[in-house]
Amino acid sequence: MCAEPILTVNVGSSSIKLAAVTRDGGVPWRRELRAPEDGGLAGLPAALAQAPAAAAVGHRIVHGGPTRATATEITDRVRADLLGLADLAPLHQPPALAAVDIVRRHCPGLPAVACFDTAFHHDLPAEAARYPLPRAWCERFGLRRFGFHGLSHGYAARRAPEVLGIDSSTTRTVICHLGSGASLAAVLGGRCVDTTMGFTPVDGLVQGTRCGSLDPGLVLWLLDGRGLTRAQVADGLGHQSGLLALAGTADMRAVLRRRAEGDERCAQAVDVYLHRLCASVAGMAAAMNGLDLLVFTGGIGENSAELRAEAAHRLAWLGVAVDELVNTTTVRGADGEISPATAQVRVVVVRAREDIEIAAQTRSVLRARVRTGPTDRPRLSYPAGQQAQASRSA
Numbered sequence: 001m002c003a004e005p006i007l008t009v010n011v012g013s014s015s016i017k018l019a020a021v022t023r024d025g026g027v028p029w030r031r032e033l034r035a036p037e038d039g040g041l042a043g044l045p046a047a048l049a050q051a052p053a054a055a056a057v058g059h060r061i062v063h064g065g066p067t068r069a070t071a072t073e074i075t076d077r078v079r080a081d082l083l084g085l086a087d088l089a090p091l092h093q094p095p096a097l098a099a100v101d102i103v104r105r106h107c108p109g110l111p112a113v114a115c116f117d118t119a120f121h122h123d124l125p126a127e128a129a130r131y132p133l134p135r136a137w138c139e140r141f142g143l144r145r146f147g148f149h150g151l152s153h154g155y156a157a158r159r160a161p162e163v164l165g166i167d168s169s170t171t172r173t174v175i176c177h178l179g180s181g182a183s184l185a186a187v188l189g190g191r192c193v194d195t196t197m198g199f200t201p202v203d204g205l206v207q208g209t210r211c212g213s214l215d216p217g218l219v220l221w222l223l224d225g226r227g228l229t230r231a232q233v234a235d236g237l238g239h240q241s242g243l244l245a246l247a248g249t250a251d252m253r254a255v256l257r258r259r260a261e262g263d264e265r266c267a268q269a270v271d272v273y274l275h276r277l278c279a280s281v282a283g284m285a286a287a288m289n290g291l292d293l294l295v296f297t298g299g300i301g302e303n304s305a306e307l308r309a310e311a312a313h314r315l316a317w318l319g320v321a322v323d324e325l326v327n328t329t330t331v332r333g334a335d336g337e338i339s340p341a342t343a344q345v346r347v348v349v350v351r352a353r354e355d356i357e358i359a360a361q362t363r364s365v366l367r368a369r370v371r372t373g374p375t376d377r378p379r380l381s382y383p384a385g386q387q388a389q390a391s392r393s394a
Contacts, residue, residue, distance in 0.1 A: 004052075004053055004054055004055040005020040005021050005022045005023075005028065005029075005052065005054055005055070005359075006020070006021050006054060006055060006056055006057070006058050006358070006359035006362045006363060007019075007020055007051055007054035007056070007057040007058070007103075007107075007110070008020075008021055008057070008058045008059075008060075008354075008355040008358040008359055008362075009057060009058070009059045009060065009096075009099050009100075009103060010060040010354055010355065010358065011059075011060065011092065011095050011096040011099045012092070012180075013091045013092065013180060013181070013208075013209075014034065014035060014180065015032055015033060015034045015035070015040075016032070016033040016040060016041070016043075016044060016099065017030075017031075017032050017354075017355070018030065018031040018032070018033070018047055018048075018051065019031075019355040020051060020052050020054060021355050021356060021358075021359035023363070025353075025356050025359075027355065028052065029050075029051060029052050031047045031050070031051075033047060040095070041095060041098055041099060041102065044099060044102045044103075045102060045106055048102075048103065048106045048107065049106070054107075054110065055111075055363075055366065056110060056111040056112070056113060056362050056363075056365075056366055057103050057107065057110050057111070057112050057113070057362075058071070058113045058115050058358040058359055058361065058362030059074070059096060059099065059100055059103075059112065059113065059114055059115065059358075060096065060115055060117065060151060060354060060358055061082055061093070061096050061097075061114045061115065061116050061117070062089040062092040062093055062096065062116075062117045062118070062148060062201065063082070063085040063088050063089040063092075063093055063116070063117070063118055063146070063148075064082070064085075064114070064116030064117075064118045064119055064122075065081065065082075065085050065118070065142070066142040066144060066146075068114075068116055068118070068119060068122075069119055069122040069123070070119060070361070070364075071113050071114060071115045071116065071119070071361035071362065071364065071365050072113065072114055072365065073111060073112065073113055073114075073365055073369070074100060074112040074113065074114050078114065079097060079100065082097060082114065083097055088146075088199065088200050089148075089200065089201055090234075090238065091201070091238065091239075092201075100112060100114075111365075111366065111369070113361070113362040113365045113366075115151060115357070115358045115361045115362065116150065116151075117148045117149055117150045117151055118146045118147060118148060118150055119150055120147070120150025120151070120153050120154045120185070120192055121145075121146060121147030121148075121150055121153075121185070121192050121195050123191065123192070124145065124147065124192060124193065124194070124195070125193055125194075128145065128193060128194045128195075128287065129144045129145050130144065130145075131143050131144065131145065131198075131199075143199065144199070145195070145197075145198040145199060146197070146198065146199060146200075147183070147185070147192065147195035147197050147198070148181070148183060148195075148197045148201045149177045149181065149183045149185070149197070150185075150192075151354040151357045151358060152175075152177045152297060152298065152352050152354050152357070153175050153177060153183075153185040153187070153192065153195075154357055155350075155352070155353050155354065155356060155357040156175045156177070156295050156297045156350045156352070157173060157175060157185070157187045157190060157192075157295075158190075159335060159350045159353070160173065160175075160293060160295045160335075160348045160350050161293075163335050163336060163337065163348055163350065164293075164337060164346060164348065168189065168190055169189050169190070170188075170189055171188075171189070171292050171293050172186075172188055172285070172288040172289070172290050172291050172292045172293070173186070173187040173188070173291075173292065173293040173294075173295060174186055174187075174281050174284045174285060174291060174293070174294050174295070175187060175295045175297065176277070176281070176294070176295060176296050176297065176298075176301050176311075177297050177298040177301065177352070178205075178277075178296065178297070178298045178299070178300040178301035178304075178307075179208075179298035179299040179300055179301070179352070180207065180208035180209070180250060180299070181201060181207050181208065181210070182204070182205040182206070182207045182208075182277075182298065182300070183195060183196045183197045183201075183204050183205060184196045184204070184205065184277075184280050184281060184284050185284070186284035186285070186287045186288050188288045193287050193288060194283070194284055194287035194288075195284075196213075196280050196283075196284075202214075202237055202238050204280065205273075205276050205277055205280060206242050206243065206246070206272055206273045206276050206277075207242045207243070208242050208243050208244065208250035208251075208252075209238065209239050209240065209241060209242045209243070209244045209250050210237065210238055210241055210242050211237050211238075211241035211242055211245075212241075212242065212276060213276075214237070219233065219237070243255055243269055243273065246265070246268065246269035246272055246273075247263075247265055247266045247269035248265065248266075252273075252300045252304060252307070253304075255269055255270060256270065256304065256306055256307070270307075270310075274307075274310055274311060274314060277311060278311055278314040278315055281294070281311075281315060281318075282315070282318065285318060291318055291319070291320075291345050292345060292346065293345065293346050293347075293348065294315075294320055294345055294346070294347045294348070295347075295348050295349075295350055296308055296347070296348070296349050296350070297349070297350045297351070297352045298352050299352075301349070301352075302332070302333075302349055302350075302351055302352065303332060305327045305328045305330065308322060308327055308338070308347075308349075309322055309324065309327055309328075312347065315345075318344075318345060319343065319344025319345040320339075320343070320344075320345045320347060321339055321340055321342075321343040321344075321345075321347070322338045322339055322340075322343075322347055323338060323339060323340045326338050330349055333351055334349075334351070335348070335349060335350050335351055336348065336349060337349075
């Protein structure tokens with residue numbers, strides 16, 4: 001197996017995170033492109049020119065659909081299938097696939113692997129995955145709760161028990177991935193048994209620009225003669241709602257700062273955010289008949305001691321507590337426990353490392369290629385006349 005690192009490409013709604021990840025989890029090279037400063041996708045070719053040699057590239061793909069339970073090598077057929085899911089994840093799927101094309105053009109001989117945010121939730125129990133909708137609809141359209149942020153949830157589900165030095169086989173864990181996008185996962189013995197996002201990433205918690213769970217009747221009412229087009233409603237739910245609608249900004253740091261300055265609108269925004277968050281944590285705990293471990297990850301979860309403390313206070317009835325000093329002095333970027341020794345529920349902060357998860361899944365696909373040979377399906381095709389570089393062996 002080649003010792004070269006895996007190049008990971010994580011296309012988010014406001015940035016592209018690139019990393020070269022070694023077998024032991026080291027990151028000798030990292031780059032983040034933020035639009036408009038680096039032009040987002042426009043800056044990707046220049047960044048790729050600076051990247052070290054790699055064994056393969058692993059792409060974060062938000063939606064894998066109903067059949068993809070594991071990472072897979074990207075072929076023309078796979079790419080077409082994933083593009084067909086774009087309307088279910090419009091913020092992420094199209095730019096992620098555009099990044100696939102850009103990397104392919106600049107590194108044509110590099111095996112490309114899709115790592116799905118939905119895969120971690122693929123085996124949700126039927127009671128968590130099924131919608132109480134007409135069976136004919138569910139069967140015809142593949143309707144189910146998919147769940148998202150699976151790369152982050154999967155990494156945190158393994159990392160948190162490592163931090164505590166405990167056996168996770170029976171641990172009842174709720175993972176709070178709190179960033180611009182936000183979701184919870186209930187993980188029992190390493191398996192996801194419930195999550196807050198459903199058919200699309202709009203569902204669940206209050207997010208940066210997404211509304212979260214909403215009465216579908218309200219959506220139908222808006223579409224029924226209110227002068228709004230379907231496109232306007234979709235844009236409103238996914239791009240103009242959440243913290244942005246409540247506080248005038250999607251940046252939680254700005255919301256908390258303005259609240260401290262007496263802004264009542266921001267104070268209410270935090271209350272709404274915490275209300276939905278804590279009610280959902282309780283719901284996740286109910287899916288496991290209790291709670292042993294609460295994990296905070298993602299940009300807000302990792303960096304906002306203030307929000308963690310307020311959430312813990314609201315969840316005290318569940319046995320959640322944080323040590324005030326440890327919580328406020330935790331080194332940014334470090335993993336560690338922030339609950340007191342007497343707490344019934346242990347609370348851990350875990351740095352989001354989707355790059356490690358992507359690299360690990362990509363290496364698994366490479367190992368399968370070594371055992372069985374390259375896929376017999378056509379890989380991504382190249383523009384006419386473009387000389388493909390020799391593929392590095394896995």
